[in-house]
Amino acid sequence: MKKESAAHTTLGYGDYLRFSRLLQERFGLFFSESRRSELETAILHAFAASSAADLNEYYALLTEQPDGGLEMERLVNAVTVNETYFFRDAAQFDALATAVLPELIERRRMLRTLRIWSAGCSNGEEPYSIAMLLRDTLPDVDEWSITILGTDVNTAALDRARQGLFGDWAFREPRAREMRPRYFRRIGARWELSPDVRRMVTFNRLNLAGTGYPSYNTNTMFMDLILCRNVTIYFNEEVTLGVVERFYDALTDGGWLVVGHSELSLNVYRRFEVRNFPNTVLYQRNGQPRPQPAAPLWPSPAPEPSVSIVSPLPVVPPAPIVPPPVLPEANPLEQARELMEFGRSEEARNLLLTLVKSQSADSEVYILLGQACANLGDLDAAEKWCREALRRNKLALEAYYTLALVQQHQGKVPEAIESLKKVVYIDRNDVLGHFNLARLYYQQGQFPAALKALDNAHRLLEAQQDEAIIPRSGGVTVKRLRDAIVRQQQQWVGRE
Numbered sequence: 001m002k003k004e005s006a007a008h009t010t011l012g013y014g015d016y017l018r019f020s021r022l023l024q025e026r027f028g029l030f031f032s033e034s035r036r037s038e039l040e041t042a043i044l045h046a047f048a049a050s051s052a053a054d055l056n057e058y059y060a061l062l063t064e065q066p067d068g069g070l071e072m073e074r075l076v077n078a079v080t081v082n083e084t085y086f087f088r089d090a091a092q093f094d095a096l097a098t099a100v101l102p103e104l105i106e107r108r109r110m111l112r113t114l115r116i117w118s119a120g121c122s123n124g125e126e127p128y129s130i131a132m133l134l135r136d137t138l139p140d141v142d143e144w145s146i147t148i149l150g151t152d153v154n155t156a157a158l159d160r161a162r163q164g165l166f167g168d169w170a171f172r173e174p175r176a177r178e179m180r181p182r183y184f185r186r187i188g189a190r191w192e193l194s195p196d197v198r199r200m201v202t203f204n205r206l207n208l209a210g211t212g213y214p215s216y217n218t219n220t221m222f223m224d225l226i227l228c229r230n231v232t233i234y235f236n237e238e239v240t241l242g243v244v245e246r247f248y249d250a251l252t253d254g255g256w257l258v259v260g261h262s263e264l265s266l267n268v269y270r271r272f273e274v275r276n277f278p279n280t281v282l283y284q285r286n287g288q289p290r291p292q293p294a295a296p297l298w299p300s301p302a303p304e305p306s307v308s309i310v311s312p313l314p315v316v317p318p319a320p321i322v323p324p325p326v327l328p329e330a331n332p333l334e335q336a337r338e339l340m341e342f343g344r345s346e347e348a349r350n351l352l353l354t355l356v357k358s359q360s361a362d363s364e365v366y367i368l369l370g371q372a373c374a375n376l377g378d379l380d381a382a383e384k385w386c387r388e389a390l391r392r393n394k395l396a397l398e399a400y401y402t403l404a405l406v407q408q409h410q411g412k413v414p415e416a417i418e419s420l421k422k423v424v425y426i427d428r429n430d431v432l433g434h435f436n437l438a439r440l441y442y443q444q445g446q447f448p449a450a451l452k453a454l455d456n457a458h459r460l461l462e463a464q465q466d467e468a469i470i471p472r473s474g475g476v477t478v479k480r481l482r483d484a485i486v487r488q489q490q491q492w493v494g495r496e
C-alpha cells in the first residue's frame with residue numbers, strides 16, 4: 001500500500017496479522033478480530049505520520065530497532081486506550097482509604113516510608129488520586145518519604161500526566177469533586193493540580209510486557225502497593241500471568257495488588273491471598289512465614305478491622321522455614337496434622353488420601369483432608385471432603401468452617417453464611433464464627449444481623465484475659481480481636 005491512500009483504506013488480512021502480532025510480542029497488546037478496525041485506524045494514522053513510503057517499509061522501520069524507536073512509540077501511543085479518571089471505582093478507593101492505606105501507614109510508621117506504583121497510569125489520575133488520599137489521611141505527610149511511581153507505555157499520556165491539567169470529565173466520581181476545591185484551581189476550562197500533589201508522583205515510561213521490572217533501574221522494587229487496573233484486559237492470560245508474577249516479586253511481604261474488576265481470575269492471582277471488601281476484592285502478597293507454626297486456613301496477621309480477614313483464600317502455604325517434622329512414632333493422622341502446621345499441605349493431603357484408600361478414615365481424616373485441599377486451592381475437592389466429614393459427623397464444626405471458606409471463594413456467600421451459622425449453632429461460644437459471620441452479613445447488606453453477630457463476638461470476649469489466644473486464629477490475642485471488633489463497630493455504625 002502506498003502512503004497517499006493510507007488514510008482512506010483498510011489493511012489487508014496479512015498486514016493486520018503481522019502488525020497485531022508485533023504489538024502483541026512487544027507490548028502484550030492483544031487485538032481480537034472484534035477490535036480489528038480500531039487497530040487498523042490506529043496503524044494507518046501512525047503510518048501516515050511516519051517517513052515510510054509504504055507498509056513494508058513502515059513494518060521494517062518498526063522492527064529494525066529492538067524497542068521500535070520513535071515510530072513504534074507513535075504507533076503504541078495511537079493504539080493504547082487511555083480512558084481514566086480520578087478515584088475510578090469508588091469501592092476500591094473506599095477499601096484503600098479505610099483499610100489498605102491506614103494499614104500500610106501503621107506498618108511503616110517507624111520508618112515513615114511508603115512505596116506505591118500505578119502501573120498503566122495513563123494521564124495520571126490514578127496515582128494522583130492516591131497522592132490526594134495520602135495527603136488527606138496523613139497529617140505529617142511531608143515528613144514521610146513517599147514514592148508514588150506512575151508508569152505507562154504511552155508517552156503522550158505520560159506528558160499529559162506531568163502537565164497536571166484536567167478537564168471536568170476527569171471528576172465524574174463524587175469523591176473527586178469533593179476533593180477538587182482542596183487540590184485544584186480553575187485555569188480557563190481546565191483544572192490545575194496543586195504542586196504539593198504533583199511533586200509526590202514521578203512518571204516514567206515502562207512496558208509491562210518487557211523485562212524491566214522489578215529492578216532498581218526502574219525503581220520498581222519493594223513496593224507496598226501496586227495498582228494495575230484496566231490494563232491487563234488488553235493482554236492475553238499468558239502475558240497477564242507473567243505481569244502478575246513480576247508484580248508479586250516487586251511487592252514487599254504483605255504488599256497489596258489492586259486490579260480492575262474485569263480482571264478477576266483465580267488462576268492468574270494464585271500466589272496472592274484474596275482480601276474481600278465491600279463490593280471489591282484486593283490481593284495481598286503473603287506475609288512473612290510466622291515463627292510459630294499455625295493453621296494456614298485462618299487468616300494472618302491478626303484481624304485488624306482495617307484489613308478484611310473475612311475471606312482468606314486458601315493459599316499455597318509459604319515455603320516452610322523450619323525443618324520438616326520427623327514423627328516416626330506418630331500415627332498417620334497426627335503426622336498429617338503436623339505437616340499441615342508446617343505448611344506442607346500437599347504431603348498432608350497425600351498421606352490422608354492413603355488413609356481414605358485403606359478405609360481407615362474417620363471424620364477427623366476427612367476434615368483435615370478438606371483443609372489441606374482448601375490450602376492447595378483445590379476448592380471442589382475441599383468441598384467434597386468436608387461434606388464427607390459432615391456425613392460421618394453432623395457436628396463436625398471444623399468441617400463447616402472450611403466449607404464456609406470454600407463457599408465464600410466460590411462466590412456462594414449465602415451458603416457460606418449458612419455454614420457459619422452451623423458453626424455457631426454447634427458452639428455458640430465460637431468467637432471467630434460470630435466475627436466472620438458478621439463480616440459476611442455486612443457484605444450481603446444485612447446490617448442489623450452483621451452488628452448483632454459482631455456484638456455476640458464482643459460479648460464472648462468480655463470476660464476473657466487480654467493475652468489469651470483465640471482458638472484457630474493463628475495467634476490472635478483476645479485484646480487484638482476485641483479492639484478490632486470495636487473499631488469495626490464504629491466503622492460500620494459511622495457508615496450507615
Ligand SMILES: C[S@@+](CC[C@H](N)C(=O)[O-])C[C@H]1O[C@@H](n2cnc3c(N)ncnc32)[C@H](O)[C@@H]1O
Binds near residue numbers: 080084121151208229
Ligand atoms: C484504560 S488505561 C487505565 C488507566 C488507569 N489504570 C485506570 O484504571 O483508570 C490503560 C493504560 O494501560 C497502558 N498500557 C497498555 N499496555 C501497556 C504496556 N504493555 N505497558 C504499560 N502500559 C500499558 C495504556 O497506555 C493505558 O494508558
